[in-house]
Amino acid sequence: EILMVIASYYLALRARAEAPRMMLAYASIPHQCVDIPMKEWPAKKEAGDICHFGQLPSLKLADGTLISQSGSITRYVAKIAKLYPEDPVAAAEADMIFELSQEMGGINPILNRIPMDQPLWKEKYEEYFASLPRWMGAAEKLLGDKDFFGGPAPHYGDFGLFHICDNTLTVDPRSLDSYPAIIAWVDRMKAFPAIQKYMAERPGPSTPNWGIPGTLMMSKKA
Numbered sequence: 001e002i003l004m005v006i007a008s009y010y011l012a013l014r015a016r017a018e019a020p021r022m023m024l025a026y027a028s029i030p031h032q033c034v035d036i037p038m039k040e041w042p043a044k045k046e047a048g049d050i051c052h053f054g055q056l057p058s059l060k061l062a063d064g065t066l067i068s069q070s071g072s073i074t075r076y077v078a079k080i081a082k083l084y085p086e087d088p089v090a091a092a093e094a095d096m097i098f099e100l101s102q103e104m105g106g107i108n109p110i111l112n113r114i115p116m117d118q119p120l121w122k123e124k125y126e127e128y129f130a131s132l133p134r135w136m137g138a139a140e141k142l143l144g145d146k147d148f149f150g151g152p153a154p155h156y157g158d159f160g161l162f163h164i165c166d167n168t169l170t171v172d173p174r175s176l177d178s179y180p181a182i183i184a185w186v187d188r189m190k191a192f193p194a195i196q197k198y199m200a201e202r203p204g205p206s207t208p209n210w211g212i213p214g215t216l217m218m219s220k221k222a
Contacts, residue, residue, distance in 0.1 A: 005077065007032040009050045010057040011041060012203065012210040014217065015108035016070040017057040018163040019101070020077040023156060025198040027081035033202075037209035074098065078156030085155055097142070097149045097157025104128075104135055104164045111167050115214030129175065132168070136179045143181055147188055154189065162189045166199075171216060 005024060010017035012035040024031050036044055036056065044050060051058050052068040059067040059076065067073050078084035078094075085091045106128045114121045139161065148154040149161070165186050168175050176183050189195060203210045204220070211218045 004062050004080070005029060005031040005059055006062055007034050007060045008057060008073070009034045009036065009060070011035065012037050012207075013108070013112040013212070014167065014202070014204070015112050016105070017073075018166075019156070019159045020057070020059070020070075020074045021202075022163065022195060022198055023074075023077045023081045023083055023159050025194045026154075026159070026192060027083070028194065029077075029081060035203055035210065038212060039209070071098075071102065074156060074160065078159075081156075083150075083154065083156040083159070085150070090155075094150065094155040094157040097139075097155075098160040100135065100139065101157070101160035101164045104131075104161075104168075107164055107167045107171060111171050111217050112215055113212060115212070116216055116219075117214060121216075125171075129172070132175065133178075136176065136182055140179050140181045143185055148185065158185075158189065162186065170220060 008017055008021055008024070008031060010033075017033075021033055034050075036050075045054050048054070050056070050060070050066070052066065055068070057068075057070055057073055059073045061067070067076055075084060075098075085094050106124060110121065110124050110128055114124060143149055146152075149158050165176065165182065169186070176186070190199070205211055205218050
């Protein structure tokens, strides 16, 4: 039995909940996005009713089941959204692209978590963008002449990597200029009406009680 999602919980940041939330929007699966303000998180963490391991994201299903860990959440959503291939080889290829997006997750704290006046921010920024050519060069080869990594339509790996590229472009809008096939793929992902709507309506720097002061995200208008 497939259990629908009631709610997805995450901190008031644009990071590990984005890919599953985009997939839920893409598949028109109704659910509630609950963003926990940072000042409320210690109490929520202590209570433990929305997280198994003291961290978010988490996903609540219709029968009350709570799923933690971003990879588990993303794969569950991929399956109910029909974005997880049934063929074992195709599934492994989708997993490969998703795991690449996990490896590139350092962009999330660069944008959302580390204040820019901390030395750690510059260190992490330089480390991430030094590795970007290796990641994007390989990704562009894997994409080839396909519309999506999933072929004619996206699989869940597309959504994982799209989130990472979206955050990367938010940090540095010219960072992917050397990868025209990736830029064209990003544009195709953005062209889906459900993704356009999700990105236009999601919380951001102008949302009350959202984000972390001093971060790059909070200097943006996105």
